[in-house]
Structure formats: C-alpha cells, structure tokens
Amino acid sequence: MGISRDSMHKRRATGGKKKAWRKKRKYELGRQPANTKLSSNKTVRRVRVRGGNVKWRALRLDTGNYSWGSEVVTRKTRILDVVYNASNNELVRTQTLVKSAIVQVDAAPFRQWYLQHYGVDIGRKKKSAAKKEATEGQEGEAAAEETKKSNHVLRKIEKRQQDHKLDSHIEEQFGGGRLLACISSRPGQCGRADGYILEGKELEFYMKKLQKKKGKGSAGAA
Structure with a gap:
C-alpha cells in the first residue's frame, strides 16, 4: 500500500467511509522515519525528492558539530x-x-580549545601523591611548552581571563569529560546531527529532568 498523506482514505466526520474516486498521487507519498541510530558505522543515504532535489537520510551517526554559544x-x-x-x-x-534530543558529547575538543584560548585546563582531576611522582616528568614537558609562549600571547590570555567566568555546572561536566548538548539539526533530512552545548537556565532545566528520571529509576529498582 505505501504511506499516503492524502485524506481520501480517511473516514468522514460521521464515521462513514469515503469512496476512493481517484488513484494515489506521487506528491501525496509519505516516507518512513529515518530513526537515526547512534553508531560508529556511519551510514547516510541519498534520497531524491520532489523537484529533483536531494535529502540526506542519516541512518547511523556518531559525530556532529556542536557550538558553545x-x-x-x-x-x-x-x-x-x-x-x-x-x-x-x-x-x-x-x-x-x-x-531536540538531549545527548552527551565528548568534552575533549572544547577542553583543548579552552586551554589554548584561556590557558586554563578545566576539568582536571586532583592527583594523589603516588600519581604525582609518576607524572612529574610529563608536567616538566608541559611546563617547557608553557614557556614557549611569547609575551604577546601571555598578555592576550591574561586580558581574556580578566572578566571571564565559567558556569559551575559546565565546569562540573568537564570533570566527567561529557557535556550535555541538544541536537538542533534534523538527521533524517540533512544527514547531520549538529547542535549546541546546553547552558544557563536550559541546562538547569534538563539537569533537573535527568535527576528526576534517575530518582524514578532507582525507586523502581528498589
């Protein structure tokens, strides 16, 4: 039969059936949803649509461009x-x-950018005394890299840090290496899962929702 978007097959308001008076038309077709799955085996299909235009139907994706507003x-x-x-x-x-799905994305690219832009390594866990000795050599190398920065760059970083303040919720997430984000593109239409990092009131709202959901889950398990 196929998915049809016409109203010929619908019943009347009285509940009576309508008699089909013409065949289905190409422009009334409907396509099944893409239901794009989270998978490393990226799969995107090319779909020819009305007017000879093209849509990209993503079936499996695991990366996207995310903006930090x-x-x-x-x-x-x-x-x-x-x-x-x-x-x-x-x-x-x-x-x-x-x-509009809420996802967790890898924080590493943003942490890297933050270190380069502000000279601050956010979300770094405090090391124990035993680990400190093992990482002394690495820290020495990092310090050597730090000294490579010119005075001009150091002045620029200092100026950026003056009036800058990072949201405590975001800093907390950097510690775990995952950031909450919202998908703003349509993977089944454009073949991409792009979006933005949640911040401020929106982030608080979704954190509450997730906390509530977690609470329900633990109550159900008990």
Missing part, C-alpha cells in the same frame, strides 16, 4: 549517549538521534 566556538565532537527526549522515552532506550 557563550564562548562563540564550534567543534566537531563525538556523540557518546542519548540521555533525554521530551517526546518519547523509547527513543532514549533505542539511542535514536532526532531533533
């Missing part, structure tokens, strides 16, 4: 997990990438 920086990063979807919990369980 307050810092005005965008980096390509790995999508690690789908954690929340306002419309459907099933899409979280099946790790489906759709627009």
Whole structure:
C-alpha cells in the first residue's frame, strides 16, 4: 500500500467511509522515519525528492558539530549517549538521534580549545601523591611548552581571563569529560546531527529532568 498523506482514505466526520474516486498521487507519498541510530558505522543515504532535489537520510551517526554559544566556538565532537527526549522515552532506550534530543558529547575538543584560548585546563582531576611522582616528568614537558609562549600571547590570555567566568555546572561536566548538548539539526533530512552545548537556565532545566528520571529509576529498582 505505501504511506499516503492524502485524506481520501480517511473516514468522514460521521464515521462513514469515503469512496476512493481517484488513484494515489506521487506528491501525496509519505516516507518512513529515518530513526537515526547512534553508531560508529556511519551510514547516510541519498534520497531524491520532489523537484529533483536531494535529502540526506542519516541512518547511523556518531559525530556532529556542536557550538558553545557563550564562548562563540564550534567543534566537531563525538556523540557518546542519548540521555533525554521530551517526546518519547523509547527513543532514549533505542539511542535514536532526532531533533531536540538531549545527548552527551565528548568534552575533549572544547577542553583543548579552552586551554589554548584561556590557558586554563578545566576539568582536571586532583592527583594523589603516588600519581604525582609518576607524572612529574610529563608536567616538566608541559611546563617547557608553557614557556614557549611569547609575551604577546601571555598578555592576550591574561586580558581574556580578566572578566571571564565559567558556569559551575559546565565546569562540573568537564570533570566527567561529557557535556550535555541538544541536537538542533534534523538527521533524517540533512544527514547531520549538529547542535549546541546546553547552558544557563536550559541546562538547569534538563539537569533537573535527568535527576528526576534517575530518582524514578532507582525507586523502581528498589
């Protein structure tokens, strides 16, 4: 039969059936959803649509371009997990990438940029005394790299740090190496899972939602 977007097959308001008076038309067709899955085996299909135009149907993706709004920086990063979807919990369980899904992305590219831009290595865990000795050599190398920076660069970094303040919630996430982000593109239409890092009130809202969900899960397990 195929998926049809016409109203010929619908019943009347009274509940009576309509008699089909013409055949289906090409412009009334519907296509099944892409249900893009989170997988390292990237698969994107080319779909020819009306007017000879092209859509890119992503079936499996694991990377995307994510922008950090307050810092005005965008980096390509790995999508690690789908954690929340306002419309459907099933899409979280099946790790489906759709627009407005809340995902966890790898923080490494942003941490790297932050170190280069502000000279601060965020989310670095405090090391124990035993580990300190082992990493002394590495720290020496890092210090040598630090000294390579010219006075001009150091002045620039110092100026950037003056009025800069990092959101405590984001700093906390950098510690875990994962950032909460929202997908703003449509993977089934453009073949990409791009989005933005959650910040401020929006981040607080979704953190509460996830906490609530976690609480329900632990209560159910008990």
